[in-house]
Amino acid sequence: MFEFELIATDHGSSARAGRLQTPHGVLETPVFAPVGTAATVKAMKPSDLKELGVSLILSNTYHLYLRPGDELVREMGGLHRFMAWDGPILTDSGGFQVFSLSETRKIDEDGVTFQSHIDGSYHRFTPERSIAIQENLGADIIMAFDECPPPTDYDYVARSLVRTHSWLERCVAAKTRPDQALFGIVQGGIFRDLREQSAQFVTGIDLPGYAIGGLAVGETKTQMHHVLDWLQPVMPAEKPRYLMGVGAPEDLVNGVLRGVDIFDCVLPTRLARHGSATVLGERLNLRNARFKNDAAPLDPNCGCYTCRHFSRAYLHHLVRSNEILAHILLSTHNIYFLLELARQMREAILAGELAAFAAGFLSHYPEPD
Numbered sequence: 001m002f003e004f005e006l007i008a009t010d011h012g013s014s015a016r017a018g019r020l021q022t023p024h025g026v027l028e029t030p031v032f033a034p035v036g037t038a039a040t041v042k043a044m045k046p047s048d049l050k051e052l053g054v055s056l057i058l059s060n061t062y063h064l065y066l067r068p069g070d071e072l073v074r075e076m077g078g079l080h081r082f083m084a085w086d087g088p089i090l091t092d093s094g095g096f097q098v099f100s101l102s103e104t105r106k107i108d109e110d111g112v113t114f115q116s117h118i119d120g121s122y123h124r125f126t127p128e129r130s131i132a133i134q135e136n137l138g139a140d141i142i143m144a145f146d147e148c149p150p151p152t153d154y155d156y157v158a159r160s161l162v163r164t165h166s167w168l169e170r171c172v173a174a175k176t177r178p179d180q181a182l183f184g185i186v187q188g189g190i191f192r193d194l195r196e197q198s199a200q201f202v203t204g205i206d207l208p209g210y211a212i213g214g215l216a217v218g219e220t221k222t223q224m225h226h227v228l229d230w231l232q233p234v235m236p237a238e239k240p241r242y243l244m245g246v247g248a249p250e251d252l253v254n255g256v257l258r259g260v261d262i263f264d265c266v267l268p269t270r271l272a273r274h275g276s277a278t279v280l281g282e283r284l285n286l287r288n289a290r291f292k293n294d295a296a297p298l299d300p301n302c303g304c305y306t307c308r309h310f311s312r313a314y315l316h317h318l319v320r321s322n323e324i325l326a327h328i329l330l331s332t333h334n335i336y337f338l339l340e341l342a343r344q345m346r347e348a349i350l351a352g353e354l355a356a357f358a359a360g361f362l363s364h365y366p367e368p369d
Contacts, residue, residue, distance in 0.1 A: 002181040002208040004240045010354045014232045014259035017349040020209075020240050022088040022140040023179050024080060025055065029240065029261040030345050032252065032338045033058045033090060034268060038067070039083040042269045043327040044335070046085045052304070052332065053339050055087055058264040061133050061143075062094035066116050066123075070136035078138030090264070091139040093130045093171075093185075096213075096245070099148045107147065109163060127170035135177050143211060144171040146185040151219045157189035165201050172205060181208035183242060189214060190223045192230050199234040209240040212260070216246045221368030224251070228258035235259070249278060249341055250365040253358050256345050263342075268334030269327075275319040277330050278337045281364030284312070286330070291316040304336035305329075 001023060008017045020027040033056040034041045034049070041049060041057060049057070059079060064070060076082045079089050098105055098112050105114035111126030130145035145167050149160040168184050175182050184202040188194035203210055212231060215224050228243075235241055240261045246252070247265020255263060268278065277284045279299045284291070294312035306315075306329040318326035341361075348357040 033264040062097035074136040089139040090141040093143040151189040211242040272330035306333040
């Protein structure tokens with residue numbers, strides 16, 4: 001039900017093109033998943049996402065547990081029916097959101113007690129509870145409950161690994177649905193010994209895939225690259241690799257070069273809500289006055305609906321007028337940009353031309369710090 005097939009590998013890097021079978025369709029990798037935190041990709045209809053070529057959506061366990069409630073989603077037929085999306089869905093475990101509530105949560109060896117950001121009520125997540133919620137939601141790919149620690153505190157990260165590894169074993173024991181693929185999460189901050197230790201433990205449990213967590217949380221780009229370089233030879237080649245929460249264009253390219261298959265991020269829709277568009281090598285802030293009389297599209301080489309129909313001047317007007325259509329059109333473009341980037345990298349891997357493609361693309365971005 002969750003077969004992963006490697007179609008091609010790149011001779012000059014660790015990049016791969018693959019195919020992951022799920023109960024709701026096939027994922028052609030590398031793949032980028034837009035985030036539908038509350039069972040919706042903000043400002044986008046499911047039909048819009050299909051037209052763009054989206055194949056995978058991520059939804060958030062923490063937010064859906066609090067509102068409308070995972071049991072209600074189950075009663076409504078699960079996430080696919082609830083949000084009218086018939087393609088693959090991935091849910092995170094809720095761990096990242098819970099641990100980001102640093103002022104209102106308490107961690108112990110059994111789980112985490114936290115306050116809702118909505119009404120201040122107290123709740124508790126354990127590995128078993130996270131799995132139960134995700135089984136109610138019914139996504140195709142679910143995540144183990146883990147701790148996402150501060151990436152640069154060695155002693156804390158080392159202690160947290162003990163919890164994360166213990167919680168993974170409990171997640172495996174708690175899982176009951178065969179139509180869901182449980183991914184374990186490799187943690188370890190920016191420390192090579194801890195990352196390798198975690199990878200060896202997590203991949204020692206036979207799971208359909210493995211995630212890399214705890215990156216894009218404050219470390220430098222160079223540190224992120226080092227972690228991915230360390231993990232590449234340790235993680236099994238025959239299983240898909242998911243880099244959690246990473247969505248800057250240059251990070252997708254660098255991730256693919258280091259063997260990553262799946263990405264997700266809120267960035268394209270978040271930027272859109274702030275009036276920004278992603279184009280090659282930069283972000284355009286459409287609030288800027290320089291776009292007021294600009295008749296050009298966002299990107300003359302882009303094939304998305306926004307770039308085929310609207311000028312920068314019109315988008316500037318929508319953004320300055322705080323029109324909802326600005327969110328829709330900029331989200332459409334930003335999501336398309338990352339989908340097209342993933343598609344082009346896959347084609348380049350299959351053609352044996354990834355090195356040239358990556359070098360050309362990354363030449364538009366500064367060297368990492």
